[in-house]
Amino acid sequence: MLSIQNYYKGVLLKLFYFLLVCLFFSASVFADSKYVLVTKTKSETELPYIKAKLKKLELNMVAYKSEDEYSVYSGAFKNHKSAIIALQSIQSYFPEAVVVSFDSQASQEERGISKEGYYFVNGSFASLGVPFAHSVREGNITINSIGTSAMGYIFEAGYNFENNIFMTLSYLNVASTTNTIANIYSTVNYKMRIGQFEPYVGVLGGLSTLSWTKPPMLNADSGADSSLLYGAQTGLSYETGFSNLALFINYQFTFMNHETPLAIKSGATTTASSTLTQNIMHGINLGIQYRF
Secondary structure (H helix, E strand, O other): OHHHHHHHHHHHHHHHHHHHHHHHHHHHOOOEEEEEEEEEEOOHHHHHHHHHHHHHOOOOOEEEEOOOOEEEEEEEEOOHHHHHHHHHHHOOOOOOOEEEEEEOOOOHHHHOOEOOOEEEEEEEEEEEEOOOEEEEEEOOOOOOOOOOEEEEEEEEEEEEOOOOEEEEEEEEEEEOOOEEEEEEEEEEEEEOOEOOEEEEEEEEEEEEEEEEOOOOOOOOOOOOEEEEEEEEEEEEEEEOOOOOEEEEEEEEEEEEEEEEEEEEEEOOEEEEEEEEEEEEEEEEEEEEEEEO
16 A cells, blocks of 8 residues: 555656646746737738738737737747748738737736637647556455556647637547557646747546456456546647647646456356456657647
């Protein structure tokens, strides 16, 4: 029992340290953010036209509404040189465009910027720890070695709202040497924006399925077991500025309740029994995001 408690403490410490690294790294990069102030307009109907022009240039659009007009920007750009290159393209449609800077500590409202909502899709590589616990109820049962490290992929589709909240519908499939886990779940997340970096935290919930490719012992039930799942995640995304692409890394910690009953029988009599449980899963995901 003590070793299990120590394991949980170690996992929680890793989660805490990962969050600190994300926040420190994103806060220490880009003392200010470079944007191009594209134009200002009093007509909301002109915004789709402006967005279409910027999309032809493979640039994004962010807009802020003051009392009587919209300020339209493109960015953020990683440095002044990148902003100037974008400015030269933008001025072919909007000659009045200029490069502007904002302190990275300023809020979006103070900057005069409010990013519009958008849809996105994610694809990522997952490397997870999948520990098991073996509880013997009676007799003596010896099980085969269980794979506790799994690798696989995650596919996601989601929507980013204007208020820094984004949601996803996700499918995870990972496999170890002895088992496969497939999860379908949703996440709700809150993010901050610091230059081209976006640290975020979120919660998740859904359904998990565990199946055995190699049974834990001879004649063991290797059928699939389903369980509800819930958990949390923290991560960091980076806007590449190239064709609506972003890169991200996140850490997920998930709880579930998978059980595989094991028994040794002599005729109709059970001489030994135990339960193999899998209650947590955690690890790092590296991926790419495309924003529509």
